[in-house]
Amino acid sequence: MSDKPRIQAVAFDLDGLMFNTEHVFFLSGDALLQRRGKEMTEEILKGMMGRRAMEGFEHLSSHLHEPEDPHELWVESQEIFHSLLHQHLKPMHGLFELLDYLDELEIPKCVATSSPRAYLEMLLEQFDLTHRFPITLTAEDVTHGKPHPEIYLTAAEKLKVDPKQMLVLEDSEAGTKSGAASGAYVVSIPHEYSDYGDFSAANLVANTLADPVLLALFTDRHA
Template sequence: MSDHLPIQAVAFDLDGLMFNTEHVFFLSGDALLQRRGKTMTPDILRGMMGRRALEGFEHLSSHLEKPEDPHELWLESQEIFRSLLQENLKPMNGLFELLDYLEELDIPKCVATSSPRPYLETLLVQFDLTHRFPISLTAEDVTHGKPHPEIYLNAAEKMGVAPGRMLVLEDSETGTKSGVGAGAYVVSIPHEYSNYGDFSSAQFIADSLTDARVLDLFSTQHS
């Protein structure tokens, strides 16, 4: 017996949830820091993950011996990141299977990411996913970035459901807090770059996008 309200829509985070971009970001961030005699650490990565770009690079800048302009750091990082994408970017396990499953059930879905819209569009085009996500929210669409709940409150509104009827899939502590703050049903799927986080506020921690417990959220209401 299900102990939650029926799920009527799904909001996907992007980086580290749909694609292994956190791995690529780690590589590019480490290369950026090595130019300055440093390396990427869990503490630096933790402070950047799930946040909007400039907020993340403000955190990175604070770890440098001489703080630099976050915008300039972001631009330099983007050059490195783009050079690594083609060879290293992959969809996360189960992404296409879950999308197929949701579309079979006619469950609305969207992407809600702290990343900029041009970046989101680049990834969706690369994997022919643009038509599968007619609704998306990016850094440009909110006043407050994650962990503030604004982006997920807006996602629920755009999909026409109450936040409590929306499943949020997140890989970071920051994003998990955002979804929980919005009143959504949040499932966290951490990976090697985010599994240090506190996910105690999530409904449960899944192993992958096709974890049986994730699929079971829909089977009870469409059986």
């Protein structure tokens, strides 16, 4: 686990890794639950993070006094989420610096997210990042959601690298397990909404996308 990998490509998660959407999601999820006399808890959030929308809202529904249709909960949550997005959305620290560094090294990259494609495209367009990710994978592109390894195995195939030569950047327990199960080298970057998770499957745990421990993985990568 400690051996330095020969990184030939990088797969980025989206929510909580590239942007602080988990913060906005927490706010919208809490507002959704408060309408039902409950509040967001660590248990509920942990069961939703890193998973596809319907899987996450099935989990949320199971914690209500009376379970509701996951799709209807998702629609209501999206309305709240988008009302908060403009005010609260920010890129995570070090994102643009890391992207510039990867471009300088000519290391191909992709986004591999459990979120829907329309949502991904909206975020990338908002920060003028669409052209920097010619390869993107979303919930619609896989049969099995994280922590199943399908999305990262597909990412390695699209990037034309062996999974062992691909770096996966994740912020959640489910995503970390997905990357590890694919055989990729996983660096987890937990934040305040995910740091209670189990990151033992990660090869490294970093503080930010600008962490020197992360950047050092690209030094002499062809050695």
